[in-house]
Amino acid sequence: MGNCFSNDAGAMSAVGGTAASHANPYDAPNDAVDLFLRSRGYNGLFSQIEISLAAVDLRDRDVLSKSDPMVVIYTKGRDGGLSELGRTEVVLNSLNPKWITKQNITYHFEVVQTLVFRVYDIDTQFHNSEVKMLKLEEQQFLGEATCVLSEIISKSDRLLTLNLEYREELGRPNPHRDCGKLIVHAEESFSSKTAIEMSLRCSDLEYKDLFSKSDPFLVISKVAESGITIPICKTEVIKNDLKPLWKPVYLNIQQVGSKDSPLIMECFNFNNNGKHDLIGKVQKSLADLEKLHDSRQGEHLFLPTAVGHDFHNKVLKSQLFVDKFTETVQHTFLDYLAGGCELNFMVAVDFTASNGNPRLPDSLHYIDPTGRPNAYQRAIIDVVEVLQFYDSDKRFPAWGFGARPIDGPVSHCFNLNGSSHHCEVEGIQGIMMAYASALQNVSLAGPTLFGPVITNAAFNASQSLANGGRKYFVLLIITDGVVTDLQETKDALVKASDLPLSILIVGVGGADFKEMEILDADKGERLESSTGRVASRDIVQFVPFRDVQSGEISVVQALLAELPAQFLTYMRSRDVKPIL
Amino acid sequence: MAANSRTLEIKVISAENLQLDRKPIKKNASVTVRTDTNSQFCTTEMDTEGGAYPRWNEKLVLDLPTHSMSFTVEVQCKTSSGVRTIGTATIPASDFVGGYLPEGYLHFLSYRLRNHKGERNGIINISVRMKVQEMYACASSTTWSHSTMGFPASGNSSFGGGVVTGVPVWYGAYQKNY
Numbered sequence: 001m002g003n004c005f006s007n008d009a010g011a012m013s014a015v016g017g018t019a020a021s022h023a024n025p026y027d028a029p030n031d032a033v034d035l036f037l038r039s040r041g042y043n044g045l046f047s048q049i050e051i052s053l054a055a056v057d058l059r060d061r062d063v064l065s066k067s068d069p070m071v072v073i074y075t076k077g078r079d080g081g082l083s084e085l086g087r088t089e090v091v092l093n094s095l096n097p098k099w100i101t102k103q104n105i106t107y108h109f110e111v112v113q114t115l116v117f118r119v120y121d122i123d124t125q126f127h128n129s130e131v132k133m134l135k136l137e138e139q140q141f142l143g144e145a146t147c148v149l150s151e152i153i154s155k156s157d158r159l160l161t162l163n164l165e166y167r168e169e170l171g172r173p174n175p176h177r178d179c180g181k182l183i184v185h186a187e188e189s190f191s192s193k194t195a196i197e198m199s200l201r202c203s204d205l206e207y208k209d210l211f212s213k214s215d216p217f218l219v220i221s222k223v224a225e226s227g228i229t230i231p232i233c234k235t236e237v238i239k240n241d242l243k244p245l246w247k248p249v250y251l252n253i254q255q256v257g258s259k260d261s262p263l264i265m266e267c268f269n270f271n272n273n274g275k276h277d278l279i280g281k282v283q284k285s286l287a288d289l290e291k292l293h294d295s296r297q298g299e300h301l302f303l304p305t306a307v308g309h310d311f312h313n314k315v316l317k318s319q320l321f322v323d324k325f326t327e328t329v330q331h332t333f334l335d336y337l338a339g340g341c342e343l344n345f346m347v348a349v350d351f352t353a354s355n356g357n358p359r360l361p362d363s364l365h366y367i368d369p370t371g372r373p374n375a376y377q378r379a380i381i382d383v384v385e386v387l388q389f390y391d392s393d394k395r396f397p398a399w400g401f402g403a404r405p406i407d408g409p410v411s412h413c414f415n416l417n418g419s420s421h422h423c424e425v426e427g428i429q430g431i432m433m434a435y436a437s438a439l440q441n442v443s444l445a446g447p448t449l450f451g452p453v454i455t456n457a458a459f460n461a462s463q464s465l466a467n468g469g470r471k472y473f474v475l476l477i478i479t480d481g482v483v484t485d486l487q488e489t490k491d492a493l494v495k496a497s498d499l500p501l502s503i504l505i506v507g508v509g510g511a512d513f514k515e516m517e518i519l520d521a522d523k524g525e526r527l528e529s530s531t532g533r534v535a536s537r538d539i540v541q542f543v544p545f546r547d548v549q550s551g552e553i554s555v556v557q558a559l560l561a562e563l564p565a566q567f568l569t570y571m572r573s574r575d576v577k578p579i580l
Numbered sequence: 581m582a583a584n585s586r587t588l589e590i591k592v593i594s595a596e597n598l599q600l601d602r603k604p605i606k607k608n609a610s611v612t613v614r615t616d617t618n619s620q621f622c623t624t625e626m627d628t629e630g631g632a633y634p635r636w637n638e639k640l641v642l643d644l645p646t647h648s649m650s651f652t653v654e655v656q657c658k659t660s661s662g663v664r665t666i667g668t669a670t671i672p673a674s675d676f677v678g679g680y681l682p683e684g685y686l687h688f689l690s691y692r693l694r695n696h697k698g699e700r701n702g703i704i705n706i707s708v709r710m711k712v713q714e715m716y717a718c719a720s721s722t723t724w725s726h727s728t729m730g731f732p733a734s735g736n737s738s739f740g741g742g743v744v745t746g747v748p749v750w751y752g753a754y755q756k757n758y
Contacts, residue, residue, distance in 0.1 A: 459680065462679060462680040462681050463680050465680070465681055465682060465685065466680045466681060466682050468682075497688075498687055498688055498689065499681075526690070526703070528692055531672075532669060532670075532691055532692045532694070533675065533689065533690070533691055533692075534690035534691055534692055534703050535690065536688040536689060536690045536705065537688070573688060574686055
């Protein structure tokens, strides 16, 4: 629950194998997207790819030390606009960093996917902040590289080296500046359900620091098919200890490849200047580590030392022990759906006056007599077409808000079908018909309030719980504008965060939706209500609806991006297991 | 069935961003949960590793009197100069009682902590579950013998082939771990 916070300063904290990243499935390959695409016959036309990054010869921007680089990865849309995919962690004091944080992308054979990588030097004052909270304008830009995903995939070793460019004025790269190279490696990732928890310990480590004991940490890397080593995770740094016992490391088989894949475990001594000394290393697979645990024996570390012109592996007295090794099965989103959990969708449509007079052609609610769908109709069709795949009975509660029904006061949650008893409609057709008739029968008003609709959805969810159902609810809000009652919306969201409910807000029209992004805790802090209660999980996802063709894979990806993770967080925290 | 207190199972999970004198604390944070009448309280063990982001994952049991409207959670830190309070939060009973949620529901709740000056100082994450009372079996022998009135049962009037009488059941009793 919550984000992974730690007291350790940026470089000393664990990356990649922590309990938080293990429990938080946001970065995992998205099996919900896979299933939807397969159902449409896109078999074999896509695959999940994992991208690892490294760089050489970066520019040195800091005066007294080296740069502290981080990479931000973007996809470039057809209109040239960039949308951020993810960020790596910050590596301290290195001009040749190997980042551990991986990026998962769905590779589509028939689509040109342009990736843009921007390398930044992170200022020391930001080293303790969460990487996603860093404001890029405040950091120093080191260079940029662009490539097309198929370029990397088509190479036999799946490795692409790109020259980083530094654009001083907009547009023209400066050819005389040597900004270094970015090395991009792509690997096909697959979903694996097996997760391994290990407690690792070392004994008799050597003194590397002058006046104190070593500050050891472990880096676990895998060996890719091409032979290069890729770091998967690193433990936290333990200060001043020659017999360190690190916090448990959590690895999913998909990060590693298989239980027999060779892993390299290197024990380093942490140095503040970023130059960590190698104390010793071990090469073992997960299966070997399991045997080590069962036999309660240790494995001696070895250190490659130069003897003349050759490298000789000096076997050290230091040993690596595996104190705990447990294998668990992590059920995926699809396992739960197959095992008795149902998804139920609810729709709420914005009827506020900011949409424009529906009789005029420039209104977002204008019903074109030629039959061309308006923004709301397009959004409903495209979005519900994807989501309804997961709703078994295709009956959706549908509401409107922000309008005055005939002879009534403004309602912030009225049944779209015009009935006063029941709110459900059948399928997309049902929503479209109810929407069209509602437009005839209400007059647009305002303000844009989400509170009542969210509270209503939360009521549905809690009632279903009371009846013992295993249902998970998703409220889809299609709106044109910025919400007026931000605090009331936050209050409703905080109360709903404890329920089996997720909220997907789709923004249509050209408004500036920056305020909405505050509601998506992914991009900011946890939501707080006016009574001091804080949301216990992030249940909101905001997606601006751009002008894209229906069914295009990127739309599917954007819509289903957070839902499986939000669903799994709810189920796993309550120890609900699928009935298989 | 009217009890004069409800038993709460409170799991103190973790806290975030705890500070003393505007600096993150280094270690030794612990949590005390107290009823609002101050009649009862429980304290967790000290966390020695997490610093300003401690994890306890400790279950405490509190008997909350029926008329009680809330309980408080207080985070303290043991420093060299003694035990100091970092912040408190008041958890209203309405956040885990009433509404439409089933009685044994496991509520995951988080709250903003405020120090004695009223300033924000971190977040506390807990889970609360009301212990469901033992239910008396309503289907006593006397009720079953009335099942022959109403519809004439065909054949033997053993209640195997007869009419079933609906028995009001307290829905909380059958609620699985959800």
